[in-house]
Amino acid sequence: MDGSILAMDLGLVATVGGAAALDRRGAFQLMVSQPLVVVPALGVVLGDPQTGLWLGSLLQLLWMSSVLHGANVPPNETVASVAIGAMVLLFGKYVGAPDATVWTLAILIGAPLSLVGRWLEVRLDRANQVLADRADEAARAGEPAALDRLPWLGLGRAFVLNALLVVVAAALGLGLLAVVYDDVRGAFAVALQTVGRYLMPALGLAVALSIVRRRRGIALAAVSFAVVMTAILQGRG
Amino acid sequence: MNPFYRVDNRLVHGQIISTWMPHLRLRRIVIANDAIPDSTLQMSMYRMAIPEGVAFDALPIQKAATWLNARRFGNDPTMVLLETVDDAIRLFASGHPFPTLNIGNVHHAPGRRAVTNAVYLGDDDLHQLRKLADRGVAIEVRSLPDETPTDLRAALRSA
Amino acid sequence: MATTAPLDADAGAAARTVGYFALWRVLWRSFFFQSATNYERMQNVGFAYCMLPALTRLYRGDALQAAMTRHLEFFNSHPYMADALLGASIKLEEQIAAGRLPPAAVQRFKRCMMGPMAAIGDSFFWSSLKPFGAAWAIAGVLSGIAWAPLAFLVLYNMFHLSMRVYGLFAGYQYGERVVEQLNRFELPRFSDRSHYLAGAFLGIGAALLADDAMRSTAAIGDGLEPVLMVLLAVIFLLCLKRKMPMLLLLYGFAAACVGLVCGLNALFPLIG
16 A cells, blocks of 8 residues: 555545535535535546446435525535545555445445534534624724635635545544454345445435425336336346 | 414525425415515515415514414414514414414524524513413424424523 | 715715626625624625625725625525625615615615525525436436536536526616516426426436346345335335434444344354
């Protein structure tokens, strides 16, 4: 394992994580921060877009209901997804083939990060109180230039802390993943495959369906599932 | 509980349409507010924000009390929205003693302290709410349906 | 050199306008609308920051201080819809600077409109366009279309960027009447329909995921994979509707699965 190249990759992970976290809340909101987009993008950066595409889709499903409404802060699917994506992709690059066991373990290790990410976001919102106070001062002094600086302070802080969170979590998670992976065999391996191939996709589908507002939308899902499934089974048999 | 009474300084917004509406299966939204019924601009805005299948009424507080008293909401899940704690007190005092009150969003203002991330109340508000609670109104603080309601009792006791 | 009056008031000339260059600067700044979100007043710093290029064109001295202060009031709306409110607020500020409206007019306008605008933006962008686009793109990725996420970005941002640009300039042109202009698009109607389509695409995604499971090393055989997948999805959907958190379900069911498989294997050793 080449240390300097790994360090560079971790730097890339941190940059992608910080930038995606900004897109999610503070700047642009182009939806680059959606797992569906950011994990394949990380895959391109780390040289395995195919794994990124599949993993991104699964993570998107699992966190489809994570929506910001007003003052409510939902779990942060972006930092969790980037860290999980980084664990899987770095494992693939430095340790071994990123099979179903690897990404199943990575999701199980990294999913709670969505809560840590939310905690960080709440802390940042609280810390931004200082920015609001300084904006008041700038207004009282009639100094537009002083107010102009404040958004960049907010963004800078959010970028650095989210990037750190993602890269530390990815590095620790990768270590844990490599250790646990060695011990996966026999019945435990079969159980993990079942979790990754059935439980997680089914849970993701359920989360996505839970935000479909119309009953008829759910009915349509059942119909299209039946049609496509029949086509697949007939095509095979 | 039908109708569902809520204090929200932004009245109809994303939390109402995207979370409370499916949660309570709302068929009707009523705004009790003295300024809004007179503003055609705001009325058209609210009408646009509320989905077609959901009825929308806006009435001045005094009239709302009479109107709500005269109506049966059995099969018509309804949310009554009030802009401020003051408006809720006035609706109650106008002869419409509602049994429950949800406090969803009350934004920060000088003299108000944080009860939750989304609800800031001043001594005066707490005092008023305490009077409501004494008259049997169940008061909860909750922005979204799947949050755990925050207990106001401790804050009310000291008010 | 603090003058209390707007720039041109003493000259008695035609009212000053902010001009299109300043509007483009406001548009650029609006991409950082939520950069200083704080609990007490939410997007207030963002709103004032976006208004500055316009405010500095209209006011100097004490009048500028007052204008900055009044835009630092509590504000919370949808970030994309905020552009329409920014445009209309700039229009109102021009009239305030010319002495045709009291300063409170713009504050009242913002207070009234942030809620309904957030309702429309949240339900159109967050709860409809995003899930619809994502559901489509997931079905695409699973059926082998590698550029599906890119198509999702393009589709989503076509709406997103149009709303920002149109909102800001229409807001500036129509002032408070921008609301009626936005009404014409009937976004809520689209919101409703997109939920049908999202459901349909999720059904396709489910079939492709079941197919994946069938071809993987975790295949059960006898075509039972789709049945298991649907059964699990229905159980999870019912649990989610009872407000159980996703992570609880993930770990609870994963632990149960590992326990069940390993326990069964200890009793009836089939797997090595």
